[in-house]
Amino acid sequence: MSSHATRYACLPEMEDLEIILAYRERRHSTCFRLLHDRYAARIFSKALTMLRDETQAQDATQEIFTKIFLNLGKFAGTAKFSTWVYSVTYNFCIDKIRKEKRSRELFADELENLPDRAAEEDHAGELANLQVSELRNVLAKxxxxxxxxxxxxxxxxxxxxxxxxMVSKNESAIKMQLKRAKEKAKRIYGEQYNSSTT
Amino acid sequence: MKKNSFLQLRDLEMAEFVKNRQDTVRTRVESRLRTSEFISNTLELFFPKMADTFTVMMGGEAIEGQHDYPTIDENELALKPDVRHLEGPENRGEIIR
Known part of the structure; x- marks a missing residue:
């Protein structure tokens, strides 16, 4: 590891761990800004997926970042920093959803007791080829x-x-719900854009 | 090659965040961290004094820190030959069996 981290302020080309070590040592605002700007937008995007509201996602991003920086001393560097950040993000959002008692609504009944017959759903299929505006419309419905x-x-x-x-269900149930969600999305797209999706 | 629309959506969300929200979030987090650091520094500095004050008010004695930390060679007390050592296993006569 270079000695930049300990001797100088942080530099954009530095790895996450180097920046963290430098921040721990000197509390330099450049180090904070670099780490923040590297991850804030990604955290916001993930929080938006879970919370479905931009203002809530922005507040969550603030809370998550404060939490991360206050606990930076506990980051041992055994896992990647990004992995740690995303796990803090999802745990925070799930806690928030549970507190608001929306978890049943969000990860709901369809997931219960499904047979283990769902196919692996690794590709978004036709949905991945839609225009972004079309995808947004379909998702909204x-x-x-x-x-x-x-x-x-x-x-x-x-x-x-x-x-x-995350939702305390088995993988088959998730695969099945994913398959159904894709089918619904394709149907909505077909109805809305009069396309021949199958 | 055209990018997956889900990834395009993610990129749009991130770009929107960087443009409109990133600076606000950064400023607020910085301010929270400064406040938290100030509170923890204040507690670290004043808590021992407050604890001492409380102890004295309750009739006890304040814990005074040792101002110098002599090594064994510098410590006159440790070098005095007549300093009574703690009784150890040599004082076998006093052991009650």
Missing amino acids: LPDADRTLLLLKYKDGVKIKDIAL
Whole structure:
């Protein structure tokens, strides 16, 4: 590791861990800004997926960043910083949703007791080829649970097993709901744009 | 090659955040961190004094920090030959069996 971290203020080309070490040592505002600007937009996008409201997502981004910086001393560097940041983000959002008692609404009944027959849903398929404005319209018309699931999987790239852990369900149930959500989205797209989606 | 529309959506959200919200969020987080640092520094500086004040008010004695930390060689007390050592296993006669 270069000695930039300990001797100078942080530089944009530095790795996350170097910046963290420098920040811990000197509390330099440049280090804070670099880390903040590297992750804030991604945190906002993930929080928006979960909370579905821009103002709430902005508040969550603030809370999450404050939490991360106050606990920076606990970051041991064994996992990637980004992994730690995203896990703090999702845990924060899930806690917030649970406090507001929206969890049933969000990760709901369709997930209960499904047979283990869902196919692996690794590709967004035709949905990935839509225009962004079309995708936004389709997502807006989907039920909350389906929209969140599609965004978690295809926008944020969260693995199915991680989504399953997040909502305390099994992987097959998640795959099945994902499959149904995609079917609904395609149907909505077909109805709205009079296209021949199958 | 055309980018996946979900990823385009993510990029748009992030760009919107950077343009309209990033500075506000950064300023607020910085301000919170400064406040929290100020509070923790204040507690660290004044809590021992407050604890001492409270102890004295309750009739006890304030804990005074040792101002110098002599090594064994510098510590006159430790070098005096007549300093009574703690009784150890040599004082076998006093052991009650």
